[in-house]
Amino acid sequence: MMRELGTKFELVCDIIDRYDRKPYNLVAILQEVQEAYSYLPEDIMAYIATALGIPPGAVFGVATFYSHFTLEPKGKYLIKVCDGTACHVKKSTDIIKTIQQELGLNESKKTSDDLLFTLETVACLGACGLAPVIVINDEVHGSMNPEKAKELLNKIKEEESKNA
Amino acid sequence: MKNKTVIIDNVEVQIGNERNLLELCRKAGIELPTFCYHSEISIYGACRMCMVEVEGRGIVPACSTKAEGGMVVHTNTKQIREMRKMIIELMLASHDQSCTTCAKSGDCRLQSIAKQLGVTKVRFKQVNEIKPVDYSSDAILRDPSKCVLCGDCVRVCKEIQSVGALDFAYRGAKAQVGTSFNKGIGEVECVNCGQCVKVCPVGALTPKYQINSVWDAIHDEKKVVVAQIAPAVRVALGEYFGKEPGALTIGHIIAALKRMGFDYVYDTCFGADLTVIEEGKEFLARKAKGENLPLFTSCCPAWIKFAEQYYPDFLPHLSTCRSPQQMFGSLCKDLIPKQRGISREDLVVVSIMPCTAKKFEANRDEFKVNGNPDVDFVITTNELATMIKESGIDFDMLEVGSFDMPYGFSTGASVIFGASGGVSEAVLRFAAETLEKGSSQEFKQFRGEDGIKTSEITIGDTTLKLAVVSGLSNARKLLDKIRSGEADYDLVEVMACNGGCVNGGGQPVTTSRTAVRERSKGLYNNDKMLQFHVSSENPYLQQLYAETLDEHKAHEILHTEYENRKRISVKDFVLGEADGNKELFLEICFGTSCFLRGAQALFKELTEYIRENGLEEKTEFKASFCSESCSKGPVLKVNGKMIEHCTFDKAKAAIEKAMQ
Incomplete structure (x- = not known):
């Protein structure tokens, strides 16, 4: 445990130093930190504010402004459901609802309690021919429906419980 | 630039040094509505209420448009009126x-x-x-x-x-x-x-608001309720009752408080006179020894919290004097219960302040005795006006009252505390009187609205360098200069609000652009009307010192100390967690002071060391955002034992010892 966590924080220190501890590099710093942690933890943001000599509120403002940044930890599996025009017409909404029900999620709660899944909706994945489309950790699944989505989730859950 | 004019709603207006079209419109007698325009802060252009039509340019926000000669401006077209309404x-x-x-x-x-x-x-x-x-x-x-x-x-x-x-x-x-x-x-x-x-x-x-708590105390027959009124309140409260800013209404305020049911009405200025004497003595002593200079004033609780958070290295420079509010509170709670034969708990001290930070100050643990605060409640000028209105009192009809004695007597030196520069002037008057008997002087160089005022004063054969700042960003500028050695002073007065307490956060909201200046003027005029102008001339205070306040007592109830303070409550974060037995527990501080003193490098060396020596499984490593020992940073705790000014070698030695 020590090795993993310590290294991550060291990485934060390196990132901050690489950007000369300058406030105008804040967005770039946050991007790299989010890559390391998969989200922006509150304590790390407070640390970044300290290191750059700016109020923590300013870091929070930037982190909440851009939709790229997330303040909550993301699940191991990131599910992106396309809700672009083509997918929407082919009832992507039903798929979203099903996944939310299966994982106990809603509009504001996007990550499951076991930190296994995060559900996001995206505007268009550019794969309209396969509509409706969902992507799980960069793997594309086309021509989906609520049943198929449920099956995918169950398969992942099974594998995870085997590995556990 | 001469003879450049703009036509605003068919009237020709000369361009002077207005910063923008909005100010020019106001000069022309047109009050454009705005939410986001304040002359003292930057122009933001967010609310879009001040939109005007400039011929040839269309509709523009007046606040962020520069006035140029030849412009033809319409402020009230059909389109603009509809837009504003929408x-x-x-x-x-x-x-x-x-x-x-x-x-x-x-x-x-x-x-x-x-x-x-x-x-x-x-x-x-x-x-x-x-x-x-x-x-x-x-x-x-x-x-x-x-x-x-x-x-x-x-x-x-x-x-x-x-x-x-x-x-x-x-x-x-x-x-x-x-x-x-x-x-x-x-x-x-x-x-x-x-x-x-x-x-x-x-x-x-x-x-x-603490209005309800104050009413409860007044209605409780067992309680003796005393009021203390800060100087800046008396030149501002009148604005709620149709008076001009700066109008002195102290007589009316006292009468209103008596009618509302306060048992005694005293003056915070009595506390301010005490502050002048205590701080004046402290200043002259430090100056004689050349110790901990500059001395910073400590009357403003917002400044105190600011210093505790951002300038921990200056805390020894802060005057140990409590603020007038707190001096007055502790004095009342110490003396009145004995005099009246009541318990401390049955005496309720209510202070009426121009300030919101005074509420925070009154609730600080340092100013409580067995959990009972020296000042029970703090209401702002704004809240007092609400209470007077609630009581149905016709403010203008009141027959003026006068302060109760002895704690209602004050000198002019304490009344000017409410304006930026007032504390310095009062302390200087006292110092001049002490160094050169009989010299009565005013120190007008510290009056006025500038954010930073500096001056050198010679009294007898002593030369004193002083700075007076208001607005904390001005304070920050000055402090950074002092820290870097670029500037040095003997005495620095800091007030958090621009212009001092007359412009405090609890004062009336005003659209008048000269209100703050007028309120200050009101205080300086009041000073002139009073009998004495040097705090040490206050006869009741002289009596108090002679009878009650020996040096020990004064120190106990009139002085305090300061502590480093966290800026923000963020939970500690875990850098590494031991799986097995936790033989080694490290806590490093990553607050600003420690960070600037190299906490990050220390952390890196330590993780390196832990890894090289195979201690990962035994070590729990935590970081905190401020261990509130800022002047001693970087701070590391090894199994709970704090190492100040920690270096890698010190840390290594402590870890080796702990692991033996």
């Missing part, structure tokens, strides 16, 4: 319109502009959602449902105070003004100065 309607549609129960009702700019523009109904659907009210601060109440996103509070906090406790967060329809990580405003770096309260056009930021 903006108000849109604001109202997303605003919590519980106006009748809002603390700002009557002083609310949204209310007054809606009325001014004749908005009688809102055509849009109500879309506001009620967000929880933030009760976390002793000083300030934040009701986000009422915020109109003008950003005035954000800019005043950042630009005038250099604190930045409030900022914008989120985006678009979800945008809101708030604190970092949505914490309560009492849990972040807010210094409670209340300048945000002063500029907030609506009821989103208000002083945290």
Whole structure:
């Protein structure tokens, strides 16, 4: 445990130093930190504010402004459901609802309690021919429906419980 | 630039040194409505209320358009009038319109502009959602449902105070003004100065009212309730009753308080006279020894919290004197119960202040005896006006009253405390009197509105270098210069609000651009009217020193000490967790002071060391944001034992010892 966590924080220190501890590099710093942690933890943001000599509120403002940044930890599996025009017409909404029900999620709660899944909706994945489309950790699944989505989730859950 | 004119609504107006078209319109006698324009903070252009039509350019915001010769401006076209009305309607549609129960009702700019523009109904659907009210601060109440996103509070906090406790967060329809990580405003770096309260056009930021507690105390027959009134209140309260800023209404205030049921009405200025003597002595002693100079004044609680958070290395320089409010409180609680034969708990001290931070100060643990505060409640000028109105008292009809003695007697030196420069002048008058008997001087070089005033004064054969600052960003500038050795002084007076307490966060909201100047003038005029001008001439104070206040007693009830303070409550974070037995428990501080002193490098060396020596499985490593020992950083704790000014070698030695 020590090795993993310590290294991550060291990485934060390196990132901050690489950007000369300058406030105008804040967005770039946050991007790299989010890559390391998969989200922006509150304590790390407070640390970044300290290191750059700016109020923590300013870091929070930037982190909440851009939709790229997330303040909550993301699940191991990131599910992106396309809700672009083509997918929407082919009832992507039903798929979203099903996944939310299966994982106990809603509009504001996007990550499951076991930190296994995060559900996001995206505007268009550019794969309209396969509509409706969902992507799980960069793997594309086309021509989906609520049943198929449920099956995918169950398969992942099974594998995870085997590995556990 | 000469003879350049603009035509505004068919009237030719000469361009002077106005910063923009808005100021020029005001010069022409047209009061454009605005939410986000304040002459002392940067121009933001967010509210779009000051839109005007410039021929050839179309509709532009007057606040962010420079006046140029030859412009032809219309401020009241059909299109502009409709646009303004619609903006108000849109604001109202997303605003919590519980106006009748809002603390700002009557002083609310949204209310007054809606009325001014004749908005009688809102055509849009109500879309506001009620967000929880933030009760976390002793000083300030934040009701986000009422915020109109003008950003005035954000800019005043950042630009005038250099604190930045409030900022914008989120985006678009979800945008809101708030604190970092949505914490309560009492849990972040807010210094409670209340300048945000002063500029907030609506009821989103208000002083945290203690009116009901004060009424409860008055109605409780067992309690003896005494009031103390700060100097800046007496030249501002009248504004709530149709008087001009600066009008002295102390007689009316005393009479009103007596009618409301206060048992005794005393003067905070008595406490201020005490402060002058205590601080004056401290200053002359430090000057003689050349120790801990410059001496910083300690009357302003917002400045104190600011120093505790940002300038821990200057804390030994702060005067150990309590503020006049607290000196007065501890004196009352010490003497009155004995004199009247009541318990400390049955004496209730209510102070009436121009300031929100005084509420926070009164609740500090240092100023409590067995949990009972020296000052029980603090109400602002604003709250006093509310109480007077609630009582149905006709303010103008009151027959003026006078202070109760002995704690109602004060000198002119203490009355000027309410204006920036006043404390310095009062201390100098005392110093001059002490160094050169019989010399009575005024020190007018410290009067006026400048944010930083410096001067050298020679009294007898002593030369004193002084600086007077108001506005915490000005204080920051000066402190950084002192820290770097670029400047040095003997005495520095700091007031958090521009212009001093007369411009405090608890004072009347005013649209008058000269109100602060007039209120200061009112205080200096009052000084002239009083019998004495040097605090040590106060006969009741002389008696107090002769009979009660020996050096030990004075130190016990009139002085205090300061501590480093965390800026924001963030939980400690775990850098590494031992799986097995935790033989080694390391805690490193990553607060600003420690960070600047190399905490990050120390952390890296330590992790390196732990890894090389195979201690990972046995070590738990935690970081905190401030262990509140800032002047001793970097700070590392090894199995609970603190190492100050920690170096890698010191840490290594401690770890080796712990692992033996």
